[in-house]
Amino acid sequence: MIAASLAVLAALLVSVLVVGLVLRPRGASTLEFYLAGRRVGVVTNACAICGDYFSAASFLGVAAAVYVSGLDGVWYATGFAAGFVPVLLFVAAPLRRFGEFSIPDFLGRRLDSERVRLTAVTVVQLVILSYLVPQAVGSGLTWELLVGAGFAGLSPYVTGVLVSTVVIALLVVVGGMRGTTWTQAVQFLLLLAVFIWLAVVVIGSGFDYPSAVDKLTDEPLANPVQVDGQWQLRTEPSRLESGESAFFGHPGGRYGPLGQITLIVTLVLGTAGLPHVMNRYFTSPTGTAARMTTVWVLGFAGAFYALAVMLGTAARTLVADAATDRPWLAALTVDGVLRVPEYAPLVLGRIYGGEAGLAIVAIGALVAVLSTIAGLLLASAASWGHDVYERHINRDATQRQAVWAGRWAVLVAAALSAGLALLLRPYSLTALFPSIVATMVTWAFALAGSALAPVFILSIWWRRTTATGAVAGMTVGALTAVALVAAAPSVGESDLGELLLTPTIVAAPLASVVTVAVSLRTNPPSDVDRLWLRLHGTAGDRRAVRLAKLTIAGVGTGKRR
Template sequence: MSTAAVITLLAVFVVVLGVSLITRPRNSSTVDFYLAGQRVGVVTNSWAICGDYLSAASFLGVAAAVYVSGLDGAWYAVGFAAGFVPVLLFVAAPLRRFGEFSLADFLGRRLESDRVRLTSVGVVQVVILCYLVPQSVGGGITWELLVGHGILGLSPYATGVLISTAVIAVVVAFGGMRGTTWNQAVQFLLLFAALLWLAVMVTADGFRYGDEVPVHTEDPVMFGEPGARYGHLGQVALVITLAMGTAGLPHVMNRYFTSPTGRAARTTTLWVLMLIGAFYALAVMMGTAARDVIPRSVADHPWLEELTVDGVLRVPEHALPVLGRIYGEEAGLGLVAAAALIAAMSTVAGLLLASAATWGHDVYERHINPGATQKQAVRAGRLTTLIAAGLAAALAVLLRPETFTPAMPSLVATMVTWAFAVAGSALTPVVVLSIWWHRTTAAGALTGMLAGGGAAVAMFVTAGFLEPSSLRDLLAAPTLVAAPLAVLVTVLVSRRTSAPESIREVWVRMHGTAADRQAERLARMMVRRKGKS
């Protein structure tokens, strides 16, 4: 255990808790707790979205995937970054103009259906759980490498899972969206600074990689050539799954409801695209550097022998922390490991808040206790936050990395891909159709969500029983098949059922100009006055 590394870790926890205490909401309204009063500026929100989105899968997983599979692993960076293009073009501004609390609330109100809202809540919870667990796994892996000791009889891995999840659960429960927003903004800046420092150190030292790097398989993996890990179909399927999944991620899309206007939401997305593009470029660079630097460093750093076999890391997610220790000794390890925990905790914060919004607002306020006071609704949201955190931590402890063989290069990246697959297959098609096709109906959306989500789950579960092949690659990243199925089912059923009567008003609300929306509001006021007279 490194004293410098532990001090760095404790400093991160102090900053996180301090920011939450300073920025905690002064009011007990649901708008303040879930949406930060809808007053989050463009720059702050873009940093917060990056902190929300750049999870342990991005910081540890992308570099690990590139470290294991070279150019094939770089498809993760392409897919993750590309996900904000459809958000920018099709979703961000109309979604904010409609102005609800969550994706489930948007679909329920847009299609005027409680069944759609409740089904959306179920799908959202599946996505959140699939995303939460790998973040907790990332926290456990990092603690195990950084501290190496457990508490209260727990293993180092289990201790890391429980501590990182517990700290951020408390932050969200008491800080709400306002505290979470500022935490995520600060955490992104720290995360990016750590990666930038590492990139500067590696570049100053110089690195190279050969055409062929041996790994523990019967045949060598061609590190510099695509196709060694995935065939052409697998590459396309992976990028499509990650790119389409972003628009259905509840913790990311809920942040757009905190923007003051639709234009602010679109501008925020432009900032996000630039920031995450730079981040993923650096992550790919670091994964590539690790393949050269780590094998050459074993002779000079005896501690690497415990982490490697023939110069190759046993756990690919250790690539960045190990680089940090090589170039910055214990302080460098502490900085990079703290950044990894920041990435995990920042995303966990957004996920827990999204879970609280769906259960507390969409279920408790609307169905269990419609007459709830603001304090009761906020209390329900805080309670569901703690329950979701406990469930994710329990599953992460059970899914120890050494007991699970991923279908893809990185365990953390594999598990996050499940979340993207469900979101991109069940939620994204229905959300986009609801925004841009006025004939979308509640029945169509309901059957589309179930068809797309069910197909995605069935496909990636089946992939777990297959040997490596093109078919397995397709099933492990199923959105290429499941999303078109969801669109087809939604369109066919919608054409045979009736759209909501308020579609004209809804359309102006989402797509009209400011003058159009003002005219619509004045028209509704005139109708009400005539009705009263």
């Protein structure tokens, strides 16, 4: 089995590198390296965005959240999918119409300020790092589960972290945005195919979703806990009705009303501030194409997360039934309930496909990790290479020098994330890995939604936004989010603790108020009318302005047409 798994993994990783080589940029151009020449088609870009967005947290985490908490777990699926609604309505078309390289580049040029650019670079790098580390951890644990062996005396976990990081870093360095786009698009289709296959075999076994929910709701929801070194099932208390038990099909088992709202707000607003996702809109050829890309993404996300919810429910029903006649499940379950809920899709794969089925689902999880890492590394490269190196370190840089600066930034970001992932390994990751991944990904959304999204949206839709206001808003949003998350452990499990762990509902409005208040006391860019037309003007408007300028220039020089 190990040999077969290694062969499949090797074929996958070699294919990724070959695609990167074949589709690599043909010239040393920053436009080609960072944005694929802005010629990515609608459906291809939508698939690539999904490859960026559907990380291991989406592939394994949503099904796990439903498995462990029933209806409350659906809030993750809802928040992840709904996050693209504000992107469709408020961000996609104007962002592409303005046409820069990255979020810091957009904010710096829109507000005509290098302070804004450097502040945004700092926040973007924090978001990327908090997103990268759990992906690297996930790749190591997926390797452990699938292969179970290391190379050159290294543990399987360390081997998985290093192999995945090196391969994806090489893909990004060699292939740039063009090569990464096509591999991410193919990787997303592979993820979706894995989920569809799993859904087909589960439904083919006789599984019925409504009946399963009714059956699971007949008894209180119980999950494994470890007490004095012994595993046992504990009935979950309802957060909505004090003293009552939680049920699979009723809300309130995992989150109270406040926790549900804060989680949704964090995921929805956070999506609009994720740098590796927003950067993809700069690769669309037009604003209309960017908007249509988002429509496709919403459709793909709806299908993907609907399947994840169904599979989490199926696992809760079918694993318990299978545990009675499959001895290998005894080490993974307590009275038929999985100790680690993130194993739900993997165990379903093994139940219905044997070792080959497990390999298919595990490779899907690894593909989700690799695809997300690639997008994050590209966002980091654009931020450091274009916004810092070209603008501040070497203003006279050639295109080739700028591209190489981005490539070195990729290698540094990859090494840093892998190093932090390896440092986390000494802790009890077997038990803590699900909460570490979910928490760190939530932090990334919280930071993006608190510091970047408010300033981002205000800069697009409020003419009076100023550079000083944007810097103040990003700083207040970031510091508030970090401070509230840091205070969460001291509060423990409570409504206040849920608010502190998903602080966007507090930090984002505060950042918006600060941005508006400071902007009203400072001056906007002198050419705000031109910038506004660039953001929101139609093609006809822009042509009329160009013709007017040509006419004025002709009159001023005494020329006649």
